[in-house]
Amino acid sequence: METISKETETRNALQAFFQNLGERNTEGAIKHFSEPTFFYITKSAMLPWTGVRLDRAGVKEALEQLSNAHVPGQDKFEMDHIFVDEQDAAVFGTVSRVAAMSGRRFSSPFSMRFTFQDGLITRLLMLEETRKIEDAFIM
Numbered sequence: 001m002e003t004i005s006k007e008t009e010t011r012n013a014l015q016a017f018f019q020n021l022g023e024r025n026t027e028g029a030i031k032h033f034s035e036p037t038f039f040y041i042t043k044s045a046m047l048p049w050t051g052v053r054l055d056r057a058g059v060k061e062a063l064e065q066l067s068n069a070h071v072p073g074q075d076k077f078e079m080d081h082i083f084v085d086e087q088d089a090a091v092f093g094t095v096s097r098v099a100a101m102s103g104r105r106f107s108s109p110f111s112m113r114f115t116f117q118d119g120l121i122t123r124l125l126m127l128e129e130t131r132k133i134e135d136a137f138i139m
């Protein structure tokens with residue numbers, strides 16, 4: 001019974017986080033992170049939202065930078081597989097966006113690994129095709 005409860009809590013928290021992201025609701029999204037937290041998107045010198053963030057303020061900054069770098073209403077975020085094991089979750093899919101500075105669309109597969117505690121994200125690791133995304137931002 002305990003496993004079902006943790007998995008349900010994790011699924012609900014994951015769904016709420018993605019709903020906030022989809023609505024570009026940064027304030028709502030950061031409420032799903034613990035303090036401190038560990039947030040990592042594959043590092044790129046060209047993409048300021050990438051790299052490590054260790055607190056909610058850093059995550060908020062990264063999510064705002066990410067949101068502002070893309071044309072609103074042009075995001076396509078397809079989650080192909082979602083795996084949940086108690087407090088851990090993995091999401092695999094494809095993201096497609098339009099870079100605001102160049103107007104170019106890119107698509108990239110992604111994988112996201114989450115760890116939750118008490119319904120909050122304590123760790124989020126995101127891997128994507130960084131080079132492909134960088135190319136979309138080159139003028």
